[in-house]
Structure formats: C-alpha cells, structure tokens
Amino acid sequence: MxxxxxxxxxxxxxxxxxxxxxxxxxxxxxxxxxxxxxxxxxxxxxxxxxxxxxxxxxxxxxxxxxxxxxxxxxxxxxxxxxxxxxxxxxxxxxxxxxxxxxxEIPNLPADDVPDGADENDNVEVNRWGTPRDIKNAKEHFEIASVQSGFDFETAGKTSGSRFVFMNGVVARVHRALAQFMLDVHTEENGLTEVSPPVLVRDEAMYGTDKLPKFAEDSYQTTNGWWLISTSEISLTYTVAGDTLDEADLPRRLTAHTLCFRSEAGSAGRDTAGMLRQHQFEKVEMVSIVHPDQSDAEQKRMLRCAEDIMERLEIPYRTVLLCTGDMGFGARRTYDIEAWLPGQNTYREISSVSTTGDFQARRMNARFKPSDGGKPQYLHTLNGSGLAVGRTLIAVLENGQQEDGSITLPAALHPYLRGKSRIAVDGTLA
Structure with missing residues (x-):
C-alpha cells in the first residue's frame, strides 16, 4: 500500500x-x-x-x-x-x-533497479560454478535411474495436469533437500523454524499483496480460505496489526511447506516434467526488520540462498530484475537461476525480494523506536531458500552421468545415510 x-x-x-x-x-x-x-x-x-x-x-x-x-x-x-x-x-x-x-498499484522500484520491459533486460550480478560438459544431457524425467520415480500418468489420473507422484529414491532425495535447507537456515543462518498453516484468510492474502489483484493465481476453498502460494503469506502476516519493540528486530523466520499456484496465464509453458506445478514445496525465508536495515538484510538473505546452491554444487547465476519483470509487491528483487543441463539454460530457483513498507502498511505492522519516537512501519522481505522441487531437478540433472546414474552432492550424503549416488537401477548406492 x-x-x-x-x-x-x-x-x-x-x-x-x-x-x-x-x-x-x-x-x-x-x-x-x-x-x-x-x-x-x-x-x-x-x-x-x-x-x-x-x-x-x-x-x-x-x-x-x-x-x-x-x-x-x-x-x-x-x-x-x-x-x-x-x-x-x-x-x-x-x-x-x-x-x-x-x-491495485504495484510497489515503486528502488532507484538502483534497472529499467526494462521483461526478463531480457535483467542484469546479471553474479555467476558461480562452471556447467559440466554432459554429453547428451537429459531432463530430469528422462534420466534412466530416476525416470520411474516421476509418475505423471497416475498424477494426471488422480489430479490432472501439472501434478506428479514422486516415488522411491526421488521422493527420498526431495525430502533430504528440504531437511538440509532447514538445518542450514536454522543452525547457521539464524532463522527460526516455523510450521505455519497453509490455509489463510482474505486479510492475510490482502496484507501480503496477493489480493485483490492476483486472486486468479491462487486457489480458494469453498468455505473461503485460501491455499498459500508461498509461506511468505503465513510468516509475514504474523506481525499484522502489531507494534513491535525495536529491540525485537530483526525477526527472521523459515518454513518448509506445501505451496499451491493455479499457474494462470502459463498455458503451454513447461508442460513436460515438474518444473511448473500446481502443488510444490518450498523452504521460505522471511525477515521483518528496521527500515534502516532492509537493504543489508536483502543482501544477507540472497547470500543465504546462494550458499545453499554452492553447497549443493549447482552452477548458478544471480540477476537483478528490471522494472518490467519485478513482482507486484517488490521494491527490488534478485533471482537465482540454476543451470539445468537438460534444457541447456539457467532457470529461476529462488527470488529474494524487499517490499520496503509496502506490505506493512497493508497489514498495519509497526515498531516502537527505542528512542521513544513515534511508531514506524516495519520493512518486510522474503526469499526462497530454496524451491525444493526445482532444486531436486537441478541436483539430478547436474549430477547425471552418461550411464544414467546420478552423482549426488556431498552435502546430502548425511541425509541419505552416507549414500552418494543413484545407481542405474534406481537405488541409492
């Protein structure tokens, strides 16, 4: 607002x-x-x-x-x-x-956000890792050792398009990724883990700028609740109507939840595989901070997400989004794009945004300055740390070998009982 x-x-x-x-x-x-x-x-x-x-x-x-x-x-x-x-x-x-x-009016861009019309005008600010030269690289659902672990046919019968059953080793690696991300964020990055509701009221959707403009992008139940598209909604709205003490800032939260998106307007895009799904999982980061700290906090959150990528040995690039590609509520957004050998390109795996006081005004969320001054609006930030399904895709594709097996990053080995690869027969070895 x-x-x-x-x-x-x-x-x-x-x-x-x-x-x-x-x-x-x-x-x-x-x-x-x-x-x-x-x-x-x-x-x-x-x-x-x-x-x-x-x-x-x-x-x-x-x-x-x-x-x-x-x-x-x-x-x-x-x-x-x-x-x-x-x-x-x-x-x-x-x-x-x-x-x-x-x-209905989007947030105003920060001065350092580049002008532009679409993703082609985004500015690369960082690149890490060198993509492997993989002969005949395949997409995640085509790799021999995990092909049977993605069951789109049964999901289509059960739920329709853009759903998937993950089975066996695929489901296990997916679970390990989420656990790994949460452990890093809570034990090393200072975030508090939360298990929030995934059903929220109109007020929470409005307060986090998802309503009224983007109702068609979300799912609403017959009795009025909304299924969250990101736990940013649940986590950020925890301070709605509150006046916090400055001494309680920053407040840093993380959650691993199911997320739901209708993918309105995306017909025909990424229909193969699980890159673009109606139901997916994400480990989210949310920070609630003093206005003077919001720019520094965005850089800190971005580094948290990039570090996950590096530990998982996924080549990536970071781009600063231009004005034409930035989300409705964002003042500034950085996207992290993972290298996907099967597509021979970089694809978004995380967005880290600052909204300034845009959401706080909608939620009436303030803090009392320690010097006794007049209450001020908080600043809120959010970022994927990371999208679990897309990270799974990146891990599988970047670890694929010519024989159809997959080498898994060392960071996941402790979460897989010391196993380091997926053998051609689809078992952990």
Missing part, C-alpha cells in the same frame, strides 16, 4: 516511478479522490462543531422560555446530525475508493 502523504508531497516523483513500471500517471486521479475525501471529512467536522454549539444553546433557550428559538435550535441539531451522517458516509465511501485504487 502506498503512503497518500508521499503522493501529495511528491506527485511528479510518484508518476515517474510508475512510468518505470510501464504505467500511466495516476497522481492526479488519486489526489482528486483524496481531496474530495478530505473535504467531506472537514465538512463533517464543521457540521459537528455547529451541532455542538446549537446543542448548548438549546438549554439556554429553554431556560429563557423562548419556545420559538428552542424549536429552531432543536431542528438545527437534528438537521446537523443527519448532515454529519451523510458526510461521514461520503467520506467512508471515498476512503474505500481511495484504498481500492491504491491496492
């Missing part, structure tokens, strides 16, 4: 930032609603003062025995009460209208 006071004071800057997002100027329309709303509020306050004054004079008129004046003042008070009610209703309607408009 945007600060209306910022728009009042900086309309040209607001419109310029929207232009970087590819949007038309909106400040004049927004400020017209705001002016009408403020006018209604002021008129209601004036009418209330007049009603209060008249109410005091009613008693005096009655005491003087001035029946005509008494009746006039009584009628005036009644009329003012009706006028006040009408003005308050008008102000409330205009306030709702203003908030509805603001809720």
């Amino acid at each position: 945007h600060d209306i006071r910022f728009i009042r004071d900086n309309p040209a800057a607001f419109d310029a930032a929207l232009s970087r997002r590819g949007m038309d100027a909106m400040s004049s329309d927004i400020l017209a609603i705001d002016a009408e709303r403020r006018e209604a509020i002021q008129a209601a306050e004036t009418a209330q003062a007049e009603a209060n004054k008249a109410a005091k004079e009613v008693g005096a008129a009655k005491g003087r025995g001035d029946d005509a004046e008494f009746e006039r003042l009584r009628a005036l008070v009644a009329a003012k009460k009706a006028e006040i009610a009408d003005l308050n209703d008008k102000a409330k309607a205009l306030d709702d209208k203003l908030n509805a408009v603001l809720a």
Whole structure:
C-alpha cells in the first residue's frame, strides 16, 4: 500500500516511478479522490462543531422560555446530525475508493533497479560454478535411474495436469533437500523454524499483496480460505496489526511447506516434467526488520540462498530484475537461476525480494523506536531458500552421468545415510 502523504508531497516523483513500471500517471486521479475525501471529512467536522454549539444553546433557550428559538435550535441539531451522517458516509465511501485504487498499484522500484520491459533486460550480478560438459544431457524425467520415480500418468489420473507422484529414491532425495535447507537456515543462518498453516484468510492474502489483484493465481476453498502460494503469506502476516519493540528486530523466520499456484496465464509453458506445478514445496525465508536495515538484510538473505546452491554444487547465476519483470509487491528483487543441463539454460530457483513498507502498511505492522519516537512501519522481505522441487531437478540433472546414474552432492550424503549416488537401477548406492 502506498503512503497518500508521499503522493501529495511528491506527485511528479510518484508518476515517474510508475512510468518505470510501464504505467500511466495516476497522481492526479488519486489526489482528486483524496481531496474530495478530505473535504467531506472537514465538512463533517464543521457540521459537528455547529451541532455542538446549537446543542448548548438549546438549554439556554429553554431556560429563557423562548419556545420559538428552542424549536429552531432543536431542528438545527437534528438537521446537523443527519448532515454529519451523510458526510461521514461520503467520506467512508471515498476512503474505500481511495484504498481500492491504491491496492491495485504495484510497489515503486528502488532507484538502483534497472529499467526494462521483461526478463531480457535483467542484469546479471553474479555467476558461480562452471556447467559440466554432459554429453547428451537429459531432463530430469528422462534420466534412466530416476525416470520411474516421476509418475505423471497416475498424477494426471488422480489430479490432472501439472501434478506428479514422486516415488522411491526421488521422493527420498526431495525430502533430504528440504531437511538440509532447514538445518542450514536454522543452525547457521539464524532463522527460526516455523510450521505455519497453509490455509489463510482474505486479510492475510490482502496484507501480503496477493489480493485483490492476483486472486486468479491462487486457489480458494469453498468455505473461503485460501491455499498459500508461498509461506511468505503465513510468516509475514504474523506481525499484522502489531507494534513491535525495536529491540525485537530483526525477526527472521523459515518454513518448509506445501505451496499451491493455479499457474494462470502459463498455458503451454513447461508442460513436460515438474518444473511448473500446481502443488510444490518450498523452504521460505522471511525477515521483518528496521527500515534502516532492509537493504543489508536483502543482501544477507540472497547470500543465504546462494550458499545453499554452492553447497549443493549447482552452477548458478544471480540477476537483478528490471522494472518490467519485478513482482507486484517488490521494491527490488534478485533471482537465482540454476543451470539445468537438460534444457541447456539457467532457470529461476529462488527470488529474494524487499517490499520496503509496502506490505506493512497493508497489514498495519509497526515498531516502537527505542528512542521513544513515534511508531514506524516495519520493512518486510522474503526469499526462497530454496524451491525444493526445482532444486531436486537441478541436483539430478547436474549430477547425471552418461550411464544414467546420478552423482549426488556431498552435502546430502548425511541425509541419505552416507549414500552418494543413484545407481542405474534406481537405488541409492
């Protein structure tokens, strides 16, 4: 949510930032609603003062025995009460209208975010590892040793397209990856593990900028709950309506959950394999911080995600997203893209974003400065640490051997009882 006071004071800057997002100027329309709303509020306050004054004079008129004046003042008070009610209703309607408009406007990009139209204009900021030269590299679902571990046919019969049954060693390596990520984040990166609900209310979706604009991207149950598309929603909303002590910051959380996305608008993309699924698992990182620390915290979170990649020996590159490719609520986003030999390209495996106070304003989440100053809005950040299914794909494809077996990264060996590879027959060895 945007600060209306910022728009009042900086309309040209607001419109310029929207232009970087590819949007038309909106400040004049927004400020017209705001002016009408403020006018209604002021008129209601004036009418209330007049009603209060008249109410005091009613008693005096009655005491003087001035029946005509008494009746006039009584009628005036009644009329003012009706006028006040009408003005308050008008102000409330205009306030709702203003908030509805603001809720549909994406976050403003940080100054250092590159301008651009789409992913082709993203800027690479880091690259790690050298992709192996794998002769006749296959995609994850084609590798001989794990081919039977991906059952799309049964999933299609059970649930439809974009679902998968993972069986045997594939399911086990998938589970090991999530456990490994959680252990690193909790034991080394200072995050607190949470097991949150995956069903949330409208307020949580709205507060984390998923509603109203992106309702079609999510699943809603018949009794109104939403299935989360990321545990960012559950974790970030834990501070909704709260005023934290500055001494309690930063608050760093992580969770491994199921996630659900309708993949609206993605028809025909990545239909083979499990790269783009309706149901998937992710280890998420969320930080709730002092505004002065949010930029540094984003870099810290990015490094946490990159470190997971390096420990798993997955070549990757990190890109700073341009204005045209950045998510609705983000102020700045870095994507980590894993090298997938089967596709001969890099694909997103993690996004690490700062939203500034954009989500905090929607949730009314604040903190009390330790110096006793006025409460301020918190800053919130989120990042994948990592998407478990996509990490599985990267581990399998980068570890594939010419005979169809797979060498597994050393970081996973302790989670697989010391096993280091998937043999051609699909067993751990």
